Amino acid sequence: MSIEALCKTYPDVPVNILIKTEALRLGVGFSQAARDVTRTLDTQFKGYFIFSQDQGIPTKHEEKIPDTIFLKNDDTPWQTRVNQNSPYYIDFKDGKFMFYDETAPVAEVYFEPAPGWLHYVFEDGMPMQAVIRQVGKDATNAHIDYFCEFWLTNEQCLFCDIGAHLRSKKQESNPAPRRHSPERIARAHAMALKEPGYRHFNVSSGSILRERDGKSETEWFCDYFYAIKEALHGIKWPSKFQIVAKPKNEIKMLYDTGLTSLGMNMEVWDERLFNTIGPGKARTIGWKEWIKRLFEAVDIFGKGGILSNFVNGVEMSQPWGFKDPREAVKSNLSGFDYLMSHGVLPRTSVWTVEPNSRLGGQRPAPLEYYIELERGYLELREKYGFPFPLQTYCHGCTVINCSEDWDYYLGKDLPNPRLSRK
Numbered sequence: 001m002s003i004e005a006l007c008k009t010y011p012d013v014p015v016n017i018l019i020k021t022e023a024l025r026l027g028v029g030f031s032q033a034a035r036d037v038t039r040t041l042d043t044q045f046k047g048y049f050i051f052s053q054d055q056g057i058p059t060k061h062e063e064k065i066p067d068t069i070f071l072k073n074d075d076t077p078w079q080t081r082v083n084q085n086s087p088y089y090i091d092f093k094d095g096k097f098m099f100y101d102e103t104a105p106v107a108e109v110y111f112e113p114a115p116g117w118l119h120y121v122f123e124d125g126m127p128m129q130a131v132i133r134q135v136g137k138d139a140t141n142a143h144i145d146y147f148c149e150f151w152l153t154n155e156q157c158l159f160c161d162i163g164a165h166l167r168s169k170k171q172e173s174n175p176a177p178r179r180h181s182p183e184r185i186a187r188a189h190a191m192a193l194k195e196p197g198y199r200h201f202n203v204s205s206g207s208i209l210r211e212r213d214g215k216s217e218t219e220w221f222c223d224y225f226y227a228i229k230e231a232l233h234g235i236k237w238p239s240k241f242q243i244v245a246k247p248k249n250e251i252k253m254l255y256d257t258g259l260t261s262l263g264m265n266m267e268v269w270d271e272r273l274f275n276t277i278g279p280g281k282a283r284t285i286g287w288k289e290w291i292k293r294l295f296e297a298v299d300i301f302g303k304g305g306i307l308s309n310f311v312n313g314v315e316m317s318q319p320w321g322f323k324d325p326r327e328a329v330k331s332n333l334s335g336f337d338y339l340m341s342h343g344v345l346p347r348t349s350v351w352t353v354e355p356n357s358r359l360g361g362q363r364p365a366p367l368e369y370y371i372e373l374e375r376g377y378l379e380l381r382e383k384y385g386f387p388f389p390l391q392t393y394c395h396g397c398t399v400i401n402c403s404e405d406w407d408y409y410l411g412k413d414l415p416n417p418r419l420s421r422k
């Protein structure tokens with residue numbers, strides 16, 4: 001369906017939300033003309049994110065496909081998910097990049113110039129963007145370990161391609177990251193965040209199931225956050241780290257490093273589907289215990305300081321998932337209601353069907369599912385009084401869902417100094 005037709009179906013949804021959701025859900029192709037020009041740009045290119053987030057052959061960094069697409073009319077950003085078979089594509093004509101649907105040009109887009117720090121190369125040849133990347137306009141995301149040990153036990157989450165992505169990165173000509181030291185992660189944050197305009201930093205990593213360097217997973221990660229804290233002169237930055245659900249004593253250890261929030265991602269709400277789609281998380285922690293730990297963690301980080309991401313759409317994967325999108329939305333919103341009533345902030349995200357994940361070949365969830373889910377999410381956030389804007393996300397850096405875009409269009413987000421920089 002064309003974007004124009006979607007606007008008629010959803011007259012009360014801002015067109016930029018329709019464009020972004022469709023581009024995340026189905027990916028975008030790049031015309032040859034667009035590829036010829038993106039190759040010459042100084043922007044952050046795809047290839048160093050911890051997952052491929054592509055729906056076709058994963059993009060190599062050397063292909064020079066921009067990492068993030070911005071709508072020209074209001075700077076709405078989204079993560080580039082390449083799919084040459086998508087009905088949506090980017091073309092370059094008359095000196096402009098345009099987002100097209102199957103029938104017509106829809107909106108002008110642009111690619112943010114790379115900040116100076118992104119060009120830094122460490123002494124051993126590791127490029128800065130293999131350590132820390134810019135997200136949207138005003139956030140960063142660093143990856144400590146590009147591998148997840150659930151892949152060793154064949155218990156990886158079914159939608160995840162982290163292990164396959166790392167293997168393919170090793171075949172590229174540029175250095176493949178694997179695991180960074182605390183010193184390198186801390187230096188990278190100090191260099192990136194000293195530039196004005198950054199408001200949040202995020203750190204993620206694959207899971208560690210056994211002791212490492214004689215330390216538990218939590219102890220091992222805490223070393224990184226103490227190193228970052230020192231590099232940032234003890235200033236408490238709005239920050240988030242993603243880790244599996246931990247018991248209360250370990251949450252306290254993470255809190256003491258200066259982190260302001262944790263993402264302990266359930267990925268799927270429905271208990272049966274959680275067990276099927278996240279077998280490693282189900283075996284090592286379990287659905288009930290995960291929720292208990294989320295609630296206990298709120299006692300330490302406070303309301304809104306504990307987040308849980310959901311890979312929305314995977315609960316419609318077959319043969320086990322919901323067939324009716326309304327049932328899938330209902331399931332999610334009942335979970336969001338329960339979590340929010342205990343101070344936990346769920347996060348939505350638009351599932352991309354990565355071919356090298358176990359769910360490769362599945363159909364993406366329909367647009368109506370995401371529209372109804374985001375509407376319901378917003379109502380629940382209002383009902384439970386979660387603050388706007390959030391400390392770790394805003395319209396300028398939300399690239400995998402539209403939650404903060406809804407905030408923005410309803411006038412709830414604060415002006416961001418970086419949004420006028422083009």
Ligand code: SF4
Nearest residue numbers: 148150156157160206
């Ligand atoms: S916990 Fe699941 S989603 Fe996260 S990296 Fe491991 S396998 Fe992938």
